Amino acid sequence: MEEQKIITSLQNPLIKKVLQLKEKSRERKKSGLFIIEGQRELELALKGGYTIKTLMVCQELRDDTEWFQKSSHPTIQISKPVYEKLAYRKTTEGILAIAKAKPHALKAITFQTKKPLVLVAEAPEKPGNIGALLRTADAANLDVVVIANANTDLYNPNIIRSSVGCVFTRQVGMGTTDEIITFLKENNIKICCAALTASDNYINTDYTDATAIVVGSEATGLSNSWLENSDQNLIIPMQGEIDSMNVSVSAAILIFEAKRQRGF
Structure with missing residues (x-):
């Protein structure tokens, strides 16, 4: 994972978008996107054939970066306060992902x-x-x-x-x-x-x-x-x-x- 600027502001447009996806069913349905929280859940989604649009990583909560270095998905770093605002749980390994929903017809x-x-x-x-x-x-x-x-x-x-x-x-x-x-x-x-x-x-x-x-x-x-x-x-x-x-x-x-x- 390449070095990059860390998002620290809750006013960042991407962070606002993620909050909407987290909180509003209408936004999830409109965009066809949703949020995955936690490494286990993300790994199951990948195994299930879901498309990951963006990974969001809080390295302050990670013990290692090897998993992300192997990932081919676009990755953005976020600060701990931003992660804690976006996450439902405190024990989800500092990882969130924006994913594409599947059809369920x-x-x-x-x-x-x-x-x-x-x-x-x-x-x-x-x-x-x-x-x-x-x-x-x-x-x-x-x-x-x-x-x-x-x-x-x-x-x-x-x-x-x-x-x-x-x-x-x-x-x-x-x-x-x-x-x-x-x-x-x-x-x-x-x-x-x-x-x-x-x-x-x-x-x-x-x-x-x-x-x-x-x-x-x-x-x-x-x-x-x-x-x-x-x-x-x-x-x-x-x-x-x-x-x-x-x-x-x-x-x-x-x-x-x-x-x-x-x-x-």
């Missing part, structure tokens, strides 16, 4: 197997829940994650943070509930919905063919469109006083039962 999805296992989440309320679902999807090596009627953009910094970079490791599609139902049917994927009514114990369902496990919001569950088009409703029996769990926990239970049946 359903038509962009490609299946690598004849019997894919897909997770569908309808209208997840919180970025943290989306991040946790993506971590589960990565742990189970799912083929695809699809988000219906998303309440936030996929590159919200809180999603990237809570997914610890797993947003970059899975194929992710986005669309409306009706679009996704049509997509699943066109690809002959069985629809299994987590629901409280007309449901069978989840362990009694066969997940060995092409299957989509569909989970809804913790507040309202799945919309009627899913229930009307479901091939099988699933229920996880509860033994306590409440009738629901965190959506990412429920999804993990269903996904790993499917993986068990498939012999992992």
